[in-house]
Amino acid sequence: MPNNPSSAVASERTADSGQKWPYHYSIYGLHLCSEIPLPELRAAQPAPGEIFVYRANLKPLARGLKRVGNRLRVTPSEALLIYDQVGLLRIEEGRRITFDVPEDLPAETLRVLILGIGLGILMHQRGHxxxxxxxxxxxxxxxxxxxxxxxxxxxxxxxxxxxxxxxxxxxxxxxxxxxxxxxxxxxxxxxxxxxxxxxxxxxxxxxxxxxxxxxxxxxxxxxxxxxxxxxxxxxxxxxxxxxxxxxxxxxxxxxxxxxxxxxxxxxxxxxxxxxxxxxxxxxxxxxxxxxxxxxxxxxxxxxxxxxxxxxxxxxxxxxx
Structure with a gap:
């Protein structure tokens, strides 16, 4: 079993051709595959993904980490963020945005984080x-x-x-x-x-x-x-x-x-x-x-x- 609770899902999905993801979009010239709708983005035809957005169990990663503002851990390849009354957001390797939030969180609130700070950090990780x-x-x-x-x-x-x-x-x-x-x-x-x-x-x-x-x-x-x-x-x-x-x-x-x-x-x-x-x-x-x-x-x-x-x-x- 991998130590990272979301790595198994990530490796499986990023290897996918893109056909099994329910939602496909174009953003910053890249193809984004998502398991949740992101209606603000331009829809795209199914294709191999370059960015992946999905739910994952991030709570084990957060245990014992010291909080500085909304940041729990930041490295050259990863940012793990926490927001009060919202949950956790993880941005990895310029490719993946995973989230761990309550099921009843308004979808608009989650999308603001994904499309703002999430994609902003992801594009920074990609060298932009x-x-x-x-x-x-x-x-x-x-x-x-x-x-x-x-x-x-x-x-x-x-x-x-x-x-x-x-x-x-x-x-x-x-x-x-x-x-x-x-x-x-x-x-x-x-x-x-x-x-x-x-x-x-x-x-x-x-x-x-x-x-x-x-x-x-x-x-x-x-x-x-x-x-x-x-x-x-x-x-x-x-x-x-x-x-x-x-x-x-x-x-x-x-x-x-x-x-x-x-x-x-x-x-x-x-x-x-x-x-x-x-x-x-x-x-x-x-x-x-x-x-x-x-x-x-x-x-x-x-x-x-x-x-x-x-x-x-x-x-x-x-x-x-």
Missing amino acids: LVLHASAVAMGERVVAFIAEKGYGKSTMAAALHARGYQLVTDDVLVLDEQSDGPPLVLPSYPQLKLWPDALAQAMHTMPDGLPRVHPAIDKRVTRVPQSVDRPLPLAALFALRPGETIQIRPLSGQEAFLELLLHTYTRVLLEQTRTLARHLQQVGYLTRYVPVMALERPPGLELLPDVVAAIEAFMQQERA
């Missing part, structure tokens, strides 16, 4: 630079937004989407480094999470009838009809900041480097996963090829159309 950012495609180029929580990353993506631009990702930006040139942004899934006021102002949509991200949180989830389904080059990064007027200005190399470190999705795991050196190299590469701009604007949503116009004008200049 993962940023806490939202992004849209303006033609064949991607613009992304980084900011502190609550500063409007999703709102900016929603406002640009309402102008006709395709959504690339909301919250988790996964980059694929190229040998010569800017990184490619890997396609995520067609969904935005917005507070009711931002939903109404940015997308002219009322929140009534839209599901909440969690029963106790008023933020809503909305699927969008237009989203990117292929890798596209990253053309610009905007760091959202408060200001008295709408202004776009370049950050110095050092400012840009620190801003990207701050908004790394897996920042707290870099030392434990022994990937800090790799990550610093990836951030340096990104700042060489992609302009990082400060986007300052007054608080509130009233000037959102003007902010969108400023971004469009900047990108037109960049193209010239």
